[in-house]
Amino acid sequence: MSRLERHAPAFVASALLVTMPWWLQAAGGYTELASRIVILGLAAMGLNFLLGFTGVLSFGHAAYFGLGGYGVAMTLRYLVPSSAVAILVGVLAGTVAAAIIGALIVKLRGVYFAMVTIAFGQVFYFVAFRWNRVTGGDDGLTGWARLPVGVGPLTLDLRGSDLAFYYFVLALLGLSAAAMGLLLRSPFGRTLLAIRENERRARFLGIPVERHIWLSFVVSALFASLAGALFALLNNFIDPRALRWDQSGNFVIMAVLGGMRSFWGPLVGAGVFVLLQDLISTRTQSWMSFVGAFFVLVVLFFPRGVLGFVRRRPAS
């Protein structure tokens, strides 16, 4: 396969993403929506590192997403008025939490693993909800906002300009995608694929399966928490909903909808999902029925997702 063909997906993706604010507005969207798509897409891609490429289902990734968000909010509110530091704190919080929890649950598999991730997700939701003094509880954490990021003479006014924020977020997505791509192409990534395909065989080959799954879990949580950090910056707000199991479910559906087996799939899934939800909820109060029915239809008829569906055609 020629180099051009190999990199074509990345080119297409980049072109679309860089110009998104404009074609999205034409489609009835707005810049902030584009930022939302990119951020949730990042979270879904992070989840997919575990789900699509390692074959392990976590239904509690909102926990790390939310921790990223709370890390940012609490840093900006209580500690240091710096967006960059806030993002670092958020990512650290999510990643460390995942490292601890991952270690606890790595022995489980299948539905049980999923159940336990749900339950742990709830623990964090619960802590955010109850630890009012610090997290603001159900009211969420307000009273802070994203601050301009700067390196020397170059400052990006994140607060004033929606567009500037969008490109900031896009840049981080690009870096994350590059990192994920590199990881997946590395021996580590290959091993994850092997585990996905046949865990028992991988184990017989002497691969330390639990350790790999744990690492994959932590890596995916890292990107999810980065997304969460950006999500908090997007809204200038964070609240326990970001940690709830329905948020986790949304990430999973994005990955499935876009195509779990494809690298950019979750981002496409995020785009479709966010747009659809935005458009439908404007039209009708019963958007929940539509979204729920949508989940059902995707699962029944479209399980390979958009990119998976599209990819089958050249093969057949």
Place this chain on the structure above:
Amino acid sequence: MAQLVLFDAFNGLVVGAFYALMALGLSLILNLSGVINFAHGGFLAVAAYLAYTLIPRLGFWGGLVVAPLLTAGLGLLVERFLIRRLYGRDPLYSLLLTFGLAYVFEDGTRVLWGAQALPYPVPPSLSTPVSATLFFLTGYRVFMVLLVAAAVTALFLVLARTRLGIRIRAGTQDLETVSVLGINVRVLRNLNFGLGVYLAGLAGVLAAGMLGLEPTIGSSLIMPSFVAIIVGGLGSLPGTLLGGLLIGVASGVTTVFFPSATEAVIYVMMAAVLLVRPHGLLGDAARIR
């Protein structure tokens, strides 16, 4: 203080019995079919609303009998036409499907019955406390515990003595062999799902008597069921029963000492159990894979 603790513990058992009922339905479905039924809360809500609608015609007791059966029927249809297609596949899909269904149920009840909470009538005979000192034991709660006890006993009898029950148990251990033995696994899964949903429906009708009846009634109850299953033991029904009772009592007693930790304690228990015994208290170690 001692009396307070005792009261709270006792009351916790009552609440725990309720959690156990919900969790048992969820556990049944999980053990045989490997499906995490996120829509369990939704079925609960549907049953509660159906009962509310039937009560003017059939009375409280009629509603109690008929609504869970109707909901079980709905469960059979859902399994037959939606969930059945997903058995061969990754458990992810059934999870997402039931997740979507949960949304549909919540919105559906809101569209059909409105967002406004509805006053569910409880017969006056059940509305009063058993005694002045044991004031928290209302007739309704005592009735609920008895009903749960009866339902659980019936469930275990069905599983132990009837053909269906034995097949379900066998299927939980090894579905492939059961199928090879000539048993119609499809029908088995279908009936099992219906049975699980019946328990959810029963829980729903009972809940409506104690809680406000509004569209989100189901989603508020689903998490304790999950925890009950994890604590009690994956794959074990007695474990689920135990888990439900334990979390009920733990919550109740915690209220006395750390009122704000009432809900947190069940998650702490869950984390502790996972650390020490990942397959739960009565769970089957082989099942966690």
Place this chain on the structure above:
Amino acid sequence: MAHHPRIPKLTRRALMKAAAAAAAWQLAPRGLTRALAAEPVRVGFDDTLTGTYAANGQNTLVGCQLAVEQINASGGLLGRPVELVVEDSTSGDAGTAVQKARKLIDRDHVSFLIGNVNSALSLAIGQVTNEKGIVHVVPGGHTDAITGSSCHWNVFRVCNTTQMEAAAVASELIKIGKRWYYITPDYAFGHTLQDGLQKEAQKLGGVTAGADLTPLGTTDYSSYLIKAQAANPEVILFLVQGADMINALKQAVQFGLEKRFHLAGSQQELEALEGLPPEARVGTWVFEWYWKQPDVPHLAEFVATIRKKTGKVPTARTWQGFASVWSCALAARAAKSLEGVQVAKAMEGLKLPPEVGLMPDPPFYRPGDHQLMPTLYVGQAQATGSDPEDLFHVARYLKGPEIAASVEQTGCKLTWPHA
């Protein structure tokens, strides 16, 4: 990745097609109206239409819709028709509430924003409207901060602060008993309400027998009620709201507690009373507005109109939505402009006329903090009254300005943008 299949042109085309379809869907209805009629003035509605607070949000919407109809029937706003653009903020997802606020402002170009029932969402949305300079009326978020420590020049609030609600009911409750036990929802609203009540109680010689913070969404209150009973208070105050209120009261009455203690609280709503079985409709409470007020002009028509539309009487939420939208129109008419700062300045001190105020005294927006000064209604819940929906007996009318804390006490410092 395992393999790199070619991405056929199909993907790009498919995406383009989808985008085009979405664009067509979005632009079609609006594009047509734009071509035909005068450009309408848009009022954005970003409130809870699904989830826990759905009933409250929907009632607020009904009130807003009626106001829009009436404004258009009376000549529109500055010669243009008014259009309500409705978005569901969901009951708790601030991300969605903020996103919808941005959508309403950036894409739909609303001149005013109404929202939210949920205090936290109101604050979050307030940050967005402040950033964009859009006048924002909060119909139903009660936390003090909205017109207190987090006040903004563009934010106005119709419903009461928790301080006002506490002050209103305290003097009534102290007559019943001095020992109070609080069952408080664990979030800002609950905390400030309990603080307010405890302060008032102390002034009047009351004592706290105990208090429990209950998580939002608690379904079973039995353990808290057992504790309350053991503390032997004279009054048990239920500060929980919505579904929590229904659960708590229902269980309290099942335990027979209303026979031994006085059940009461502060804020109470018709939505909650309607969800309770008749025997549980007990206690002393504060309402923010009630549909039965003798001698208030125009009220009967308002009630009749709403009853015809929805089959039910208007609740406080309905009135709050109604008053919110009308406030925007009245201020804009007075300012003869839709520009944010001018409308906001006109809204300061704005007195609601009788057809909108629907209270014994005309409510007005206090200039220092933009808080509406209404009447508060203290009374008892009742299983039923002369009308099956008459579930509250108003014992006393209290004047907002007399019981509200001063502007300095609220901590609000308004800063206006430079001209």
